[in-house]
Amino acid sequence: MSEVDDFLAALAPGPQSAFTHVVGVAMSEVPDAEQGTSYGMPALKHRGRPLLGFTEAKNHLSLFPFSPDVLDQVRDRLEGFSLARGTIRFSIDQPVPDDVVRDLVSLRRDEIDAKSKPRRS
Secondary structure (H helix, E strand, O other), X not given: OOHHHHHHHOOOHHHHHHXXXXXXXXXXXXXXXXXXXXXXXEEEEXXXXXXXXXXXXXXXXXXXXXXXXXXXXXXXHOOOXXXXXXXXXXXXXOOOOHHHHHHHXXXXXXXXXXXXXXXXX
């Protein structure tokens, strides 16, 4: 099992269902994403770089797009969510909308791809 699978298996049913859904939506947008860890949390990765991380806290669930710029591009669609520089806090009762998850991982993938292209001299 991967780090993501281990993380999901250890969760209570509600958070497990919420994160399983997020992972499924993210993987449908970036099917070649790899499961692993980044910054000590379970994460999906693209080209070895963190794409989307997630974790459970005492009073909320969190998504980490690993890019303040990416978060800023969807910020206006996250009214009612608690946001920090690189974090989206949500609950089982108020999940992050699927279209926002898709855009987060798509934008982050594009950001990683742009940084991974060889530079011309």
